[in-house]
Structures are given as C-alpha cells and as structure tokens.
Amino acid sequence: MIDVLIVGGGPAGLSSAIYAKRAGLSVTVLDKGASECQITKATEVENYLGFKSISGIDLHAQFVEHAKAQDIPIVKKGVVSVEKTESGFKVFTKKDEFECKHLVLAMGRSHKHLGVEGEDRLAGAGVSYCATCDGFFFRDKVVAVIGGGDSAVSQAIYLSAFCQKVYLVHRRDTFRAANYLVERAREKDNIEFVLNATVNEILGDNFVVGVNVTQEEDSRTIECDGVFGAVGEKPNMSFVIDGLHTTSQGQIVTDNYCRTNIKRLYAVGDIRDREVYQIITAVADGALVVEGILKA
Numbered sequence: 015m016i017d018v019l020i021v022g023g024g025p026a027g028l029s030s031a032i033y034a035k036r037a038g039l040s041v042t043v044l045d046k047g048a049s050e051c052q053i054t055k056a057t058e059v060e061n062y063l064g065f066k067s068i069s070g071i072d073l074h075a076q077f078v079e080h081a082k083a084q085d086i087p088i089v090k091k092g093v094v095s096v097e098k099t100e101s102g103f104k105v106f107t108k109k110d111e112f113e114c115k116h117l118v119l120a121m122g123r124s125h126k127h128l129g130v131e132g133e134d135r136l137a138g139a140g141v142s143y144c145a146t147c148d149g150f151f152f153r154d155k156v157v158a159v160i161g162g163g164d165s166a167v168s169q170a171i172y173l174s175a176f177c178q179k180v181y182l183v184h185r186r187d188t189f190r191a192a193n194y195l196v197e198r199a200r201e202k203d204n205i206e207f208v209l210n211a212t213v214n215e216i217l218g219d220n221f222v223v224g225v226n227v228t229q230e231e232d233s234r235t236i237e238c239d240g241v242f243g244a245v246g247e248k249p250n251m252s253f254v255i256d257g258l259h260t261t262s263q264g265q266i267v268t269d270n271y272c273r274t275n276i277k278r279l280y281a282v283g284d285i286r287d288r289e290v291y292q293i294i295t296a297v298a299d300g301a302l303v304v305e306g307i308l309k310a
C-alpha cells in the first residue's frame with residue numbers, strides 16, 4: 015500500500031512527489047512518457063524562475079533528476095482505470111495494479127488541434143498554442159489568433175501589447191468569450207477581427223508565412239509570421255472516475271489544497287480548473303496538495 019500514488023510525471027506530478035517524499039510519505043509516480051508531457055513541447059522557457067532560458071525538454075530532465083535524487087520511483091506506465099476502495103484506490107495499468115491511500119491526478123491537458131493542413135508540419139515553426147509562452151518570440155511581428163472563446167480573445171489582447179498586428183480569426187460573428195474581453199479587444203487599434211472565417215491551411219515551407227481562410231465564401235490569404243491556435247483544450251482524462259466533479263470543459267474542480275470532491279483524491283497542475291496554466295503554477299500545486307494530504 016503506497017501512501018501517495020501520482021498519475022503523471024510532468025512538473026505538477028514530480029513536484030507533488032518531492033513534497034510528499036519530504037513529508038515522510040511513501041510515493042510512486044506512474045507516467046505515460048515525456049513525449050506526452052506539455053512541458054517537453056515548449057521549445058524555449060524564459061519565465062521559470064532561476065532559468066534565464068532553457069528548453070522544456072532540458073527543464074523537465076532536471077525535474078526528473080531531482081525526483082530520482084530523492085529516490086522516488088517513476089514507473090513508465092500509463093493508467094487505464096481507477097477503482098475506489100475502502101482504504102483508498104486501486105490503480106490499473108495495462109498489466110499491473112497499484113494500491114494507494116491517496117491518489118493525485120497530474121495528467122495535464124492537451125490543446126485541441128485546428129486540424130488543418132500545415133498545422134503539424136509548422137508546429138514550433140510559427141504555430142503555437144500558448145501566447146504567454148511563445149508570444150515573446152513574435153515581438154513587432156504579425157500574428158493570427160484562431161478561435162472565439164475567452165482563451166482566443168485573451169491571447170489576442172496579450173499579443174497586441176507587443177506584436178505589430180494581430181488578426182483574430184473566428185468562424186462566427188458572435189463570440190463565446192466574455193463581452194468585456196471582446197470589447198477590450200475591439201478597443202485595440204492593432205487587433206483586426208476576421209469573422210465568419212474558416213481556416214483552410216497554414217502556409218509556409220520552413221516557417222509560417224500566412225494563413226488561408228474562407229470568409230463568406232471567398233478564399234483569402236492573411237500574411238502573418240505566427241499562428242496561435244486557441245480553439246480549446248481538453249484535460250488528459252483517459253479513464254473515468256465516477257462522481258468526480260469537473261467543469262463543462264472537463265477540468266477537475268478542486269479546492270485551495272487541490273482536493274477534489276472525492277475523499278483522498280486530488281488533482282494538480284493543468285488538469286485542474288484554474289486561471290493560469292504554466293509550469294510555475296503546476297509546480298506550486300505540489301506544495302498545496304501535500305498540505306491537503308496531511309490534513310486528511
């Protein structure tokens with residue numbers, strides 16, 4: 015019986031593991047693999063305290079090294095199902111079974127893809143899904159943000175502060191985003207709304223040079239240096255936990271100590287419902303969740 019079992023070996027999972035171990039608890043991390051980890055997709059991280067500039071892969075490797083130095087087992091297995099028991103949880107991978115008193119979900123989330131030609135080929139070469147992370151690299155450049163929700167409009171506003179021009183491309187003429195955000199975007203001289211427009215293709219050989227859209231039955235190309243996809247995110251919840259409270263988007267609802275509505279079940283990092291999805295916020299959850307566990 016493990017005290018704390020953590021599903022996910024990204025920044026949130028590994029930080030939780032280190033805090034749990036240092037609190038004298040036995041801990042194991044189950045992780046599907048670094049290639050599914052958001053942090054490893056960040057080409058350059060320049061906003062994590064203590065590192066002026068580091069690739070996401072190198073920063074993650076340092077987190078893994080830190081956890082291993084604390085003798086924390088990181089088992090390379092994906093979780094396929096979870097069962098609540100009298101004393102905690104049974105957690106199943108394809109071949110194995112683990113039993114724990116406290117279960118921490120740290121599986122992160124994935125960006126929904128636009129599903130258009132050029133998107134995968136130019137990922138990291140002008141195609142991004144995170145303005146806070148990558149916007150800096152488009153200073154004084156022209157970018158297009160695709161989407162109509164809070165995230166898309168917020169990213170457009172954020173980018174307008176330092177990009178030469180921002181196109182906000184949305185397939186309808188009304189927004190899902192909050193009205194005040196849309197109004198704020200409209201007040202920006204350098205944000206141009208491209209409404210009733212569907213993206214057909216992201217253009218460029220080695221780097222983005224534009225995006226082709228169909229707007230009211232006419233095809234046109236918007237020349238730009240970067241494309242920010244913001245058509246939503248989905249939590250990496252590949253198994254079901256009966257009765258778990260989530261938002262309409264599937265993000266897990268937690269309290270200030272990362273506790274879910276189910277006793278001894280916690281969620282940390284990007285999989286939980288929060289305002290800011292960054293490495294530093296994911297890492298901070300490690301300290302919070304262990305306080306929650308110690309209070310149980």
Ligand SMILES: Cc1cc2nc3c(=O)[nH]c(=O)nc-3n(C[C@H](O)[C@H](O)[C@H](O)COP(=O)(O)OP(=O)(O)OC[C@H]3O[C@@H](n4cnc5c(N)ncnc54)[C@H](O)[C@@H]3O)c2cc1C
Nearest residue numbers: 022024025026046051052053056093122147283284292293
């Ligand atoms: C392109 C890009 C650039 C970014 N740049 C920055 C930046 O510059 N600065 C910044 O602060 N943030 C940046 N971010 C955001 C940052 O990467 C995330 O906020 C952070 O990684 C969230 O950490 P996490 O531990 O919650 O999730 P993740 O890092 O996604 O880790 C989740 C882990 O869970 C594992 N997993 C998933 N499902 C299962 C399962 N069923 N069983 C076992 N394991 C599972 C995955 O394999 C993965 O290892 C960027 C994100 C992207 C996509």
